[in-house]
Amino acid sequence: MKHLGVKLIITFGVVLMAFVVGRLLWIENIATDEGEIHLEIIDQDGTIVFDEVLIYHEGDTFFNILDRYFDLTCANSSYGADSSCSYTFTSFAYEGKVILGISGEGFSVASDWSNTFLAFYVKHEDDYVLSTLGPSQIPFEDQDEFRIVLESVWEWFGLSKSHKAMKEIALIALFAAVLFVQQLALSMIPNFSFTTLLLIIYTKLLGFRKTSLIIVVHVLVYNILSPFGPVIPLHIPSMLIGWLLIPILLTTILKSWESVHRLAIFGFFFGFLYGWVFIPVSVFVSGTPFLAYLFMDLPFEFVMAVTNFLGILWLYEPLMKILRVQLYKFRQATQ
Known part of the structure; x- marks a missing residue:
């Protein structure tokens, strides 16, 4: 306990000292006289939408x-858009306003704070240099020249827009992880899981190709990481x-099946169909008698069928609504 107390005291002292030093070194850049600056505002296409003296x-x-x-849109405490610009960040790392958008007569340049951002440049000799300070602290003098540019995060880091596909890959990985976790958590009960329910939802939301990728990832990961062995x-x-x-099936002959009752019926019969897919290997490769395998597996198929039916009947619509909204927000953010 004594050592813990000493560590806490030292930690508190270091943090306090850093805060005091930071405040002493803080310089608030305020004009001491009247003057003028030149400002250019450039949109993401590289078009100069404003070029005047202020x-x-x-x-x-x-x-x-x-x-x-200008009419400014700033970030609030959660980095949401705030047209009043009433919130001021007061953290140790940054103090001041964060500007997300700037509008004037005949133009509007706005960042989504996900794929784009407003970069502030200061002219130094013959070149514009990116400012390391926010708009509340940028120093300025009479006749200084500035440039505000809406830039792409991807291009700024030297990435092409095709790298947005990385987010789709992350989405596939996330959905595959959900499949793995729920199946692992429920694996103590044979054939009891919500895998069928989730794959139906994924198919309806993402289509055949992405759902197929999720399935491939899920099967590989489950057989590699399952504590119960592959x-x-x-x-x-x-x-x-x-x-x-x-x-x-849901993108071909059953494509028109949208109602929860039809999908629940599909889930019920799929419980048996999934078990029957294993018959060829079990019978012709492993040598298990056909009728013996069929009767032994029938109870497990029935458990899966009932689980699928009830899970889809009760959970399909609420989960579909939640995931549809979240997927819409995700895709809006990655446009």
Whole structure:
């Protein structure tokens, strides 16, 4: 306990010292006289939408100048859009306003704070240099020149827009992880899981291709990471084909099935169909008698059928609504 107390005291002292030093080194860049600056505003296409001289007064900050001439949209505490610009960040790392959008006569340049951002440049000699300070702290003097540019995060880091596909890959990985976790958590009860329900939802939301990728990832990961050990290698193709039947059927002959009752019926019969997919390997490769396998597996198929039916009947619609909204927000953010 004594050592813990000493560590806490030292930690508190270091944090306090860092805070005090930071405040002492803090310089608030406020105009001490009147003057003017030149400002260019450039949209994401590289078009100059504003190119004029702005007059400032004694006591102005750079943010005050912008606020006087333009309609600004700032970030609130959760980085949501706030047209009132009433929130000021006061963290140790940054103090001041965060500007998400700037509008004037005949133009509007706005960042989504996900794929784009407003970059502030200061002209130094013959080049514009990216400012390391926010709009509330940018220093300025009479006749200084500035440039505000809406830039792409991807391009700024040297990435092409095709790298947005990385987010789709992340989405596939996330959905595959949900499949793995729920199946692992419920694996103590044979054939009891919500895998069928989730794959139906994925198919309806993402389509055949992405759902198929999720299934491939899920089958591989489950057989590699499952603490209960992998499926017999000969059965892995059957497992893969069995789950792939869901997106195949729901995007072809059963494409028009949208109602929860029809999908619940599909889930019920799929419980048996999934078990039957393993019959060829079990009978012709493993040598298990056909009728013996069929009767032994029938109770497990029935458990899966009932689980599918009830799960889809009760959970399909609420889960579909939630995931549809979240997927819409995700895709809006990645446009």
